């Protein structure tokens with residue numbers, strides 16, 4: 004929808020916007036992504052230049068990087084190695100340019116950081132990403148924790164570091180290369196392919212006045228080479244440049260794309276470098292792309308993609324599956340995994356970035372031969388990646404684990420973990436563009452109760468406002484918003500309204516007026532006049548969230564006395580924050596507009612949406628000192644977004660293909676540090692039929708953020724509208740989500756402390772099973788629940804992979820499957836395969852209610868799935884679900900463990916709690932009303948708690964016993980031991 008409008012000239016828009024809107028809506032169902040609106044690498048000057056450089060390297064026999072470290076400049080002090088990096092090709096010796104500054108930092112988390120910047124550039128290169136992305140100044144490794152092993156005969160400097168001295172970094176000076184080794188095995192290699200390239204800031208050269216006889220174009224096409232002739236005199240020989248070499252000089256200054264010109268006043272300033280994951284064939288991460296979990300090759304023979312993966316936050320209308328085009332969010336984090344190692348990198352840059360992926364062929368030989376060759380293979384298997392950014396400084400973190408959990412923790416210690424969400428926000432959300440008026444809201448709300456379907460949040464899209472003026476209401480449609488929210492609130496339900504970053508230019512609109520008075524809008528390239536462009540409200544301005552004054556002012560808009568009609572149960576949806584600008588290049592804001600501090604937008608583009616998200620979360624947190632956690636959903640994202648709320652995957656389509664795409668997309672986003680994410684259930688564009696909608700609900704209940712949403716032009720599709728059997732099937736799916744809320748909430752708490760993903764790729768739970776490394780059509784929720792969504796029409800059987808050597812239990816009928824291996828499993832219309840892994844304990848609440856709030860005093864069920872040793876473990880986390888009191892230790896965290904026939908429950912004491920609070924007192928008394936014990940090899944005969952005997956009933960299900968213990972009279976707040984035999 005958005006990009007359809009993007010191609011209409013602003014001048015005409017004012018008069019025709021309504022009819023265009025209507026036409027656009029009608030077309031929305033039939034059209035697809037407009038690829039021509041978005042650049043390919045060859046249309047992006049710096050990407051093309053850096054790729055050409057990679058081609059030159061490939062074509063040149065014995066290619067060696069021209070970069071060298073000046074060995075005499077190297078200093079290692081307090082965990083930081085510094086030195087001078089010289090390009091021996093560019094900087095004729097003795098050089099007239101200062102060398103590049105090289106830094107290697109060893110961190111106290113065992114991570115490492117590599118930085119390359121210009122020394123004394125003609126203007127400073129932008130280095131501010133760290134100020135907004137890193138949560139705190141981190142600690143360096145202490146001098147005792149690393150050891151300089153000296154230089155070998157080739158001048159390679161070796162430093163050993165890490166808690167167990169497991170890591171080694173080898174720095175080669177000529178050519179410049181860095182190798183990170185884990186236990187002596189090369190794992191992450193920088194500039195091993197010699198693709199490091201660094202465009203220095205320069206003055207634009209005025210075109211030379213041609214001298215007589217000088218051929219036009221000769222200057223650009225040849226380089227003079229100075230040689231000495233036999234007589235010892237210097238002569239100049241002109242060398243013809245190859246086509247690739249000519250490409251290195253293209254589009255250095257002004258650059259055109261369609262009708263847009265990027266003025267690039269600072270000229271070229273891009274850089275690129277190769278990062279090799281040695282011994283590793285699968286790499287993951289760098290969202291957001293509509294593609295597979297294991298990244299595909301973009302270079303080399305048989306590469307499925309021809310363009311690199313692109314990171315540039317864009318509003319892509321009806322995006323297509325299976326391609327590396329940029330989407331709404333960017334996280335330059337990549338994790339590589341093999342049976343033997345796991346490592347990751349974070350390329351901390353918020354400018355446009357492209358990443359090529361090239362895979363070394365895997366060794367396909369089997370048997371003894373492969374064993375003999377295994378040593379060699381381990382060295383030759385590799386994924387080579389090439390990272391290219393338009394501006395800023397090269398700033399890279401390397402995480403060597405050694406486990407995934409270590410990597411998630413190391414990465415999270417820099418960019419933060421997910422904020423613990425409000426409990427309601429992990430329940431079900433009902434959204435549509437648009438719920439038309441207050442009566443519509445009341446009817447939809449009542450519909451849920453009539454059909455006995457729980458839901459927590461009703462959403463209002465842009466039409467609820469007065470002419471797309473955010474923080475206002477269309478008074479004819481929503482005459483009494485406070486009453487509306489209060490009526491939802493009596494049932495424990497909330498409301499979310501949309502607030503976008505474009506502000507309608509209108510002197511009578513209070514936000515627009517205050518913004519102008521405070522001078523908080525993004526500026527044109529002249530640095531003084533306000534930028535204006537076109538978005539939903541027509542002519543609009545964009546708030547400059549880089550201005551601290553703008554952030555505070557924006558946050559203040561959420562206080563109840565400013566946002567008239569808002570209440571404590573109203574939360575926020577931040578959309579269009581890439582930012583989407585209908586009249587701009589690639590439907591976004593031009594790169595040469597200026598932010599506070601004279602920062603060109605090109606440096607911070609991928610962070611803009613996050614700055615907006617963060618200011619909004621700040622607003623909700625501080626509105627009238629309610630001590631309430633915020634809830635803000637954002638479409639654009641970057642590394643660190645997890646600190647501010649949830650994200651979703653934007654404008655997907657009501658098609659089977661998009662249902663299938665959602666799993667790899669959400670898994671990728673989650674492992675890149677943003678676990679609270681979802682895809683529009685049902686598909687945004689178009690109208691799903693009943694089968695697709697039902698299958699989408701069955702899958703969507705396993706998205707961390709679970710919201711149904713629909714385009715303005717799609718048919719109404721509230722869960723009961725298709726009638727039976729679909730209403731029952733959807734009700735059953737949503738209720739299943741609600742029964743598992745205690746398990747989900749516990750996973751969110753873990754994510755908020757450890758930085759772990761919530762839905763997890765199979766390989767993170769089974770890191771040694773190569774069969775799962777490329778798997779993204781099934782996944783784990785935590786480490787306990789396996790989900791395989793049905794993503795094709797008319798499917799009644801699914802081929803499920805049961806990893807590991809333990810059993811798996813169907814969560815509905817407790818039937819048993821034995822791993823490892825694939826098995827066809829029935830997946831009739833009312834069910835998708837979902838299994839609990841043996842060895843886990845899952846807490847549930849099984850009483851159907853209207854909303855999650857209404858369940859808050861309900862007792863628990865524990866489903867205990869015993870492994871072959873008769874053991875299992877799990878946790879339950881509970882707090883008040885809405886305030887920040889948990890930070891003071893006001894929560895209950897209970898660990899359950901079974902071994903030797905005893906289920907023990909132990910409260911984990913909080914370090915910050917100051918005694919019993921009213922919450923812990925009340926919640927600590929909540930009962931465990933039922934235990935379901937799966938996987939016993941014989942029926943349990945006797946269950947006791949202390950000297951009390953408790954009733955148990957067992958039945959045989961598919962060769963294994965399901966034993967139910969009712970009312971063992973234990974609570975979550977008091978430790979207990981329950982014995983069974």
Ligand code: NOJ
Pocket residue numbers: 436464465501578579638653654687712713714
């Ligand atoms: C684009 C968003 O992606 C979509 O979810 C929303 O409904 C429309 N903007 C209208 O606000």
